[in-house]
Amino acid sequence: xxxEIEQEHPCVELSNIATSETHxxxxxxxxxxxxxxxxxYHEITNPSGVIQMGLAENQVxxxxxxxxxxxxxxxxTWGKGGSSFRDNALFQDYHGLKxxxxxxxxxxxxxxxxxxxxDYERIVLTAGATAANELLTFILANPGDALxxxxxxxxxxxxxxxxxxxxxxxxxxxxxxxxxxxxxxxxETAYKNAESMNMKVKAVLIxxxxxxxxxxxxxxxxxxxxxxxxxxxxxxxxxxxxxGSVFSSHEFISIxxxxxxxxxxxxxxxxxxxxxxxxxxxxxxxxxxxxxxNDKVVTTARRMSSFTLISSQTQHLLxxxxxxxxxxxxxxxxxxxRLRKRYxxxxxxxxxxxxxCLKGNAGLFCWMNMSPMLESNTREGELxxxxxxxxxxxxxxxxxxxxxxxxxxxFRVCFANMSEETLELALKRxxxxxxxxxxxxxxx
Amino acid sequence: MSLxxxxxxxxxxIATNDQHxxxxxxxxxxxxxxxNPFHPRKNPQGVIQMGLAENQLxxxxxEEWIKNNPKxxxxxxxxxxxFRDIANFQDYHGLPxxxxxMAKFMSKVRGGRVRFDPNRILMSGGATGANELIMFCLxDPGDAFxxxxxxxxxxxxxxxxxxxxxxxxxxxxxxxxxxxxxxxLEVAYKKAQENNINVKGLIIxxxxxxxxxxxxxxxxxxxxxxxxxxxxxxxxxxIYAATVFTSPSYVSVSEVVQEMKCNLxxxxxxxxxxxxxxxxxxxxxxxxxxNDQVVxxxxxxxxxxxxSSQTQYMLxxxxxxxxxxxxxLLESSRRxxxxxxxxxxxxxxxExxRFPSNAGLFCWMNLKKLLKEETIEEELKxxxxxxxxxxxxxxxxxxxxxxxxxxFRVCFANIDDETVEIALQRIRxxxxxxxxxxxxxxxxxxxLSLSFTSTRFDENxxxxxxxxxxxxxxxxxxxx
Numbered sequence: 001x002x003x004e005i006e007q008e009h010p011c012v013e014l015s016n017i018a019t020s021e022t023h024x025x026x027x028x029x030x031x032x033x034x035x036x037x038x039x040x041y042h043e044i045t046n047p048s049g050v051i052q053m054g055l056a057e058n059q060v061x062x063x064x065x066x067x068x069x070x071x072x073x074x075x076x077t078w079g080k081g082g083s084s085f086r087d088n089a090l091f092q093d094y095h096g097l098k099x100x101x102x103x104x105x106x107x108x109x110x111x112x113x114x115x116x117x118x119d120y121e122r123i124v125l126t127a128g129a130t131a132a133n134e135l136l137t138f139i140l141a142n143p144g145d146a147l148x149x150x151x152x153x154x155x156x157x158x159x160x161x162x163x164x165x166x167x168x169x170x171x172x173x174x175x176x177x178x179x180x181x182x183x184x185x186x187x188e189t190a191y192k193n194a195e196s197m198n199m200k201v202k203a204v205l206i207x208x209x210x211x212x213x214x215x216x217x218x219x220x221x222x223x224x225x226x227x228x229x230x231x232x233x234x235x236x237x238x239x240x241x242x243x244g245s246v247f248s249s250h251e252f253i254s255i256x257x258x259x260x261x262x263x264x265x266x267x268x269x270x271x272x273x274x275x276x277x278x279x280x281x282x283x284x285x286x287x288x289x290x291x292x293x294n295d296k297v298v299t300t301a302r303r304m305s306s307f308t309l310i311s312s313q314t315q316h317l318l319x320x321x322x323x324x325x326x327x328x329x330x331x332x333x334x335x336x337x338r339l340r341k342r343y344x345x346x347x348x349x350x351x352x353x354x355x356x357c358l359k360g361n362a363g364l365f366c367w368m369n370m371s372p373m374l375e376s377n378t379r380e381g382e383l384x385x386x387x388x389x390x391x392x393x394x395x396x397x398x399x400x401x402x403x404x405x406x407x408x409x410x411f412r413v414c415f416a417n418m419s420e421e422t423l424e425l426a427l428k429r430x431x432x433x434x435x436x437x438x439x440x441x442x443x444x
Numbered sequence: 445m446s447l448x449x450x451x452x453x454x455x456x457x458i459a460t461n462d463q464h465x466x467x468x469x470x471x472x473x474x475x476x477x478x479x480n481p482f483h484p485r486k487n488p489q490g491v492i493q494m495g496l497a498e499n500q501l502x503x504x505x506x507e508e509w510i511k512n513n514p515k516x517x518x519x520x521x522x523x524x525x526x527f528r529d530i531a532n533f534q535d536y537h538g539l540p541x542x543x544x545x546m547a548k549f550m551s552k553v554r555g556g557r558v559r560f561d562p563n564r565i566l567m568s569g570g571a572t573g574a575n576e577l578i579m580f581c582l583x584d585p586g587d588a589f590x591x592x593x594x595x596x597x598x599x600x601x602x603x604x605x606x607x608x609x610x611x612x613x614x615x616x617x618x619x620x621x622x623x624x625x626x627x628x629l630e631v632a633y634k635k636a637q638e639n640n641i642n643v644k645g646l647i648i649x650x651x652x653x654x655x656x657x658x659x660x661x662x663x664x665x666x667x668x669x670x671x672x673x674x675x676x677x678x679x680x681x682x683i684y685a686a687t688v689f690t691s692p693s694y695v696s697v698s699e700v701v702q703e704m705k706c707n708l709x710x711x712x713x714x715x716x717x718x719x720x721x722x723x724x725x726x727x728x729x730x731x732x733x734x735n736d737q738v739v740x741x742x743x744x745x746x747x748x749x750x751x752s753s754q755t756q757y758m759l760x761x762x763x764x765x766x767x768x769x770x771x772x773l774l775e776s777s778r779r780x781x782x783x784x785x786x787x788x789x790x791x792x793x794x795e796x797x798r799f800p801s802n803a804g805l806f807c808w809m810n811l812k813k814l815l816k817e818e819t820i821e822e823e824l825k826x827x828x829x830x831x832x833x834x835x836x837x838x839x840x841x842x843x844x845x846x847x848x849x850x851x852f853r854v855c856f857a858n859i860d861d862e863t864v865e866i867a868l869q870r871i872r873x874x875x876x877x878x879x880x881x882x883x884x885x886x887x888x889x890x891x892l893s894l895s896f897t898s899t900r901f902d903e904n905x906x907x908x909x910x911x912x913x914x915x916x917x918x919x920x921x922x923x924x
Binding site: 014016062084090202304 | 503506507521533534569570584644725741747749750754758
């Protein structure tokens with residue numbers, strides 16, 4: 001309506017949730033996005049604009065999806081050989097389309113090289129991993145309770161896990177001394193930390209492969225974490241939304257495999273979050289899943305999913321696509337390969353600019369070490385550098401502090417959401433920036 | 445793969461309480477239906493689903509449009525060129541063409557008497573998600589919202605489960621046609637205050653579920669005055685707006701606030717395409733708020749329930765086809781009227797009274813006369829008989845928190861004509877049988893001549909409690 005309302009009326013209050021800042025959008029993570037929105041790079045119309053490298057999207061394999069649709073338009077639309085539009089439009093059962101759940105289960109198995117089995121009856125559907133993570137938190141924890149989350153972590157967790165649930169995140173600190181691996185010591189410290197603040201710890205939430213690190217968690221660490229949560233009698237949530245983005249299939253170990261090897265002893269405390277936003281590059285379709293080994297969690301999550309079901313139209317399309325085995329086998333393979341190539345390209349490019357990265361094996365981004373470039377080894381120093389990169393180099397990358405990294409100087413740089421040409425240009429800008437910096441240091 | 449359920453597993457209070465509402469009798473009927481669903485050929489003795497408020501009358505129109513507009517789908521050869529952009533689009537502002545088309549559609553549904561600003565449209569996971577979202581924005585745990593009875597059973601889950609908001613009923617009854625009176629509002633508000641409960645707002649459903657009626661302008665004005673005086677919010681669930689099939693014509697809250705002094709920061713509308721268009725599967729829920737702060741915060745929250753971009757894209761195309769929309773709304777209304785008339789005529793024939801309605805996908809039927817006693821227990825007993833013997837899943841008024849016993853909601857737009865006939869036949873047979881059972885012979889009519897052979901109708905009946913009179917002129921008598 002755009003009406004200006006005179007503020008003569010007594011101020012009507014909104015909820016605490018509405019007025020709090022826990023939605024997290026004032027983080028620098030999002031400030032960079034705003035800079036991009038105001039001045040977005042375009043090859044032709046705005047070649048000096050900001051290149052978006054803060055968005056973990058996978059755009060390298062769309063052609064495979066488009067090809068599938070062109071060849072299978074009948075299967076993916078309504079009418080022929082399957083349910084009609086009407087049946088689809090009416091379908092609102094929170095169990096989800098059976099064919100879709102079966103296809104998801106099978107897809108998740110393939111991604112793990114068939115080293116773990118998934119029962120489609122344990123799959124609960126939600127509108128995106130965003131909803132899945134929030135929903136699990138509502139189920140596992142009460143307001144005021146705590147989740148332990150290894151740092152650095154995805155900035156969106158601050159909103160997804162805490163905002164409406166009232167649950168706290170206690171960081172499990174990881175640092176470069178051991179390549180940011182999660183240690184038992186760090187777990188214990190975080191746990192004690194929570195206790196000292198009178199918070200009940202309800203779960204550990206890991207992201208495997210990690211965002212923003214871009215590495216998968218080692219088997220021994222997973223075993224340690226599982227032993228830890230068992231000892232403490234708490235839950236384990238494994239966010240595996242990047243599992244299909246591991247460059248080499250045998251390098252990813254899912255918690256599902258560990259559980260299978262233990263004959264599912266104590267599996268009831270484990271829950272996996274998955275999504276098609278990263279692996280298939282379909283963030284718009286809002287496809288998230290919770291896979292839980294706990295019957296009560298499955299039942300409750302299913303009920304709660306009423307607030308966030310996946311459009312039946314989308315379930316129908318994806319059921320058909322993901323149950324086409326030759327398509328999925330090929331997609332998984334080609335996608336991995338392309339991501340690996342991209343990764344190698346950016347690592348090389350950064351190296352030639354004098355920048356080192358954490359050795360990664362997965363994901364849509366790399367974890368770049370700019371600490372030698374900081375004026376001061378502090379958060380402020382990092383933000384200062386970040387501002388320079390955003391405003392002068394015109395690259396939107398994500399500062400480690402927005403990921404709650406305890407060591408300043410690290411940045412997450414996404415490489416899969418643009419064309420190769422754009423990536424080349426971004427690398428050139430970085431090289432130029434680093435050269436100029438050198439010159440400045442030398443006093444030229 | 446079933447895992448042993450050893451002890452343990454501490455879950456949250458939310459996870460372990462009953463507030464999901466699925467233990468309500470409302471769902472028992474559905475369970476009975478699922479176990480034994482009616483099918484005209486495969487299972488003609490099965491339970492007919494009349495507990496589901498769905499609109500299935502106009503799919504042919506939609507399907508025709510889909511066939512003629514292949515570009516609206518990103519899966520067809522004609523539309524696949526848009527696949528990449530759409531699949532990638534996750535902006536919580538929504539596809540601009542979608543929010544524009546929704547704003548236009550919402551305006552059309554209100555006869556063009558109101559304009560909606562696309563920038564105030566927020567998406568959520570169906571009306572279920574929308575109702576929960578607005579509560580999270582407006583109320584804190586423990587706060588309360590007033591809600592006129594009878595109301596949609598799902599409100600308990602949608603408005604209260606995770607938000608921890610409580611509902612305070614505003615009692616309405618048939619003595620004045622279930623009007624929401626100022627007195628009833630004040631009583632409910634005062635009761636809350638006495639119990640130290642902080643009332644944050646009033647939520648109304650207009651057109652009403654389960655009554656099937658629209659609010660008149662005067663009532664809307666009085667509600668708006670009330671909430672302004674108390675400085676509380678007004679949430680209007682208008683998901684049945686396009687199911688109005690006869691006069692009086694629909695007056696929405698958006699129209700009324702244009703005509704009176706009102707703090708617009710208090711006004712919020714909930715909308716959806718599940719009822720008006722018959723698309724519950726597509727999960728299109730909308731929160732439309734006149735409060736900037738709510739729009740701001742609500743938009744961030746919509747991340748938890750965005751509409752699939754594939755669906756947004758298709759609907760943007762469909763809803764901006766003005767010719768189609770105009771034709772659809774007209775035809776949908778016409779078919780609903782026809783279906784309503786057919787069904788209510790059938791009820792009249794067996795003297796089942798119902799609340800006169802002008803909207804909705806259901807009928808609010810009064811079976812008080814079939815109750816042994818006017819208690820909830822008897823209502824539920826009768827209801828179980830209807831499900832298990834008559835094999836109709838209808839919804840008892842008590843599940844809608846109705847303060848009067850004997851009312852039942854019966855849905856009629858989710859089945860075809862043939863099934864409506866069968867349902868009416870079963871009702872006819874049942875009422876006759878029940879009439880016989882209700883015998884408390886106070887006087888008898890010697891002139892009553894019964895011309896059919898069924899032994900169920902060989903008594904004259906008059907019950908002082910139920911006021912059923914079988915007269916020689918009753919169509920029931922003439923039935924064979």
